[in-house]
Amino acid sequence: MGKGLLGIEPLERAEIEQMLDRARAYQFHGGGPQPKLTLCAGRLVVTLFFENSTRTRSSFEIAAKRLGADTLSITASGSSVSKGETLVDTLNTLVAMHPAAIVMRHASSGAPHFLSRHMMTPIINAGDGTHEHPTQALLDARTILDRLGRLEGLRVAIIGDIAHSRVARSNVHLLSKFGADIVLCGPPPLLPPQMAVIAPGVTLEYDIRKAVKDADVVMMLRVQLERIHEPAIQAGEYFRFYGLRLEHLELAQPHAIVMHPGPINRGREISSEVADSQRSMILNQVENGVAVRMAVLEKVLLQ
């Protein structure tokens, strides 16, 4: 079975370090046009997105192109999925075209894991349901390293809808492997107590002021307040108790940075003043997305 990238949890720390180091070589350093590499020439990367995405899909495509690979982009609405085809049949059809890797986002947790048990083509998970989003955690780690130089011993507060966040899970697993102290924070219905034991080094906090106290990194999550299976939370109440504002940053370390996987909801989980502040790494994260995904694709395509 081909080795793709399904999640952070099963990876060794050394494998992660290797990808983060490699990503550094692919970072944008300004200047003229970026050279197009030929490392992965002749290899086809299919991006298959069953959920909407702007930044993840485009950055995977850019990354593949920079490596010299060919890309084919498929979205659920324009494919045979909307004609009732099963996931397995869709994947088998694509596999018959011999892609070197399939980058996939799907609303069901475990969908790429299920598929990878039954096909040879490596699958790169670009987000599965509420489970993992490994390349997001890698680009977040790259961004923290760029600014703070280390992960070990950092206090990282992750705030928002933890229960439904694949970004949170992947970040928890990555940061835990590197010995960070992770504080998860959110309203009780969105922060299941079991999160405290999915990896070492995690604590839970239901008060945002305590969560950001002395934090080196404050990572905000996008909040979707209405879900089919859960009672809605009032937006005003949410922002009052869990929205990140300038006053909170005064409690954090002087060098603390603010991150957000995007898309941001101004005035819901983060105030505009914070989002647009010098501490905000939101656009650096996007930029690192391309570099990290080049490192991941290179590893998967050239294995």
Place this chain on the structure above:
Amino acid sequence: MKLLIKNGRIICPASGLDAIADLLIEDGRIAGTGQDLSAPGADVIDASGLVVAPGFIDIHVHLREPGFEHAETIATGTRAAAAGGFTTVCCMPNTKPVNDSGMVTTYIIETASRVSPVRVCPIGAITKGSEGEELASIGTMAAAGAVAISDDGRPVMNSRVMRRAMEVAREVGVPVIDHCEDLNLTAGGDMHECVDSVNLGLRPIPSAAEDVMVARDIILAEMTGVRFHVAHISTKNSVAMVAYAKQRGLPITSEVTPHHIALHTGHMKPYDSNYKMKPPLRCATDIDAILAGVASGAIDCIATDHAPHAGDDKFQEFEKCPFGITGLETAMGISLEVLVHSGRISLARMIAMMTSEPARVMGWKGEQARGALKPGYLGDVTIFHPEYPWTFDVSKSQSKSRNSPFGGRTFQGGPILTIVGGTEVWRAPGY
């Protein structure tokens, strides 16, 4: 028509019998047991080295017919039952149409009489269409042969409707069986709520979803005086509540499935739908409580909740896959392994949990009496080897479906001969 089974170890828990002896079946009914019986003209089976027990009864199966014949039919499901050593199965009403009328009950009974090697006793729905609103034709179904009522996987959420159904069932004389699940607490969940469900990003099914309904149903059963049976018990709190209700003398019984005593969340292969069922596999602490409940008698029966699903339906995204696994052919092997070989209960008690206890829950009497090797009882016998090793090859299952997590698992002991009404209906390959 006579059948003489010689030299077997006859274990009949209801008669307190455990001895090497002979058993005679005459004209489809048990004639008697004894030493050195002779019966001129009888067919003779030598059961030396084997256990001869009353025919096993499974009061919780899904035969899928009418309506879902791509997953199972009455013919294939009952063949699997015979292969598993069962001589009677009670089938849940979630067919299409739902078994909520005398007509569907009759259809199932008549079809079974033509195609089934074992006895099939339908369970009628509690509400019309199992929609939880209007009462089904409970008296009519019972008159047609339904032995209990249940809305199984679509449990009655409205407590007033449940109360009224229990009142009717009490007068009709059938037990009410509930799949205890508060659907609002489950909210589309796919897996037991625990650290694994949180880590895997699967929507949780909390233990509380079962617990609150067990509590409600026990309260309503006491209020109405109906015989009430908890299907597939899976949580430690439920076991405690059932034990308490029994201690108070209420007519409340419960069953556990083989998979809920053999597997917990730690055994699951992530996102493998052969581990997806309702109630979900719970924690190791729940299994401990269930095993204690089996030993103490809080749990009366073993029932499989045999739930076949077509391969395509189980071969997709985990959250899209339907709930349930097959169970008829592995029930005896699992029960022997987890309950008897481990020393938790005696072999006789395990047999009781699969014969006389389910018969007591259903209340079969007179011509319908079964679950014991007493004269006049139906001539149903299960002969099994308590120790021989065999491996479950799911690809050779008699069921039409393959959705079992036990494929490839080796068991110590299993069914050898299944006899219904004095006629052999199944024999293990090689015997």
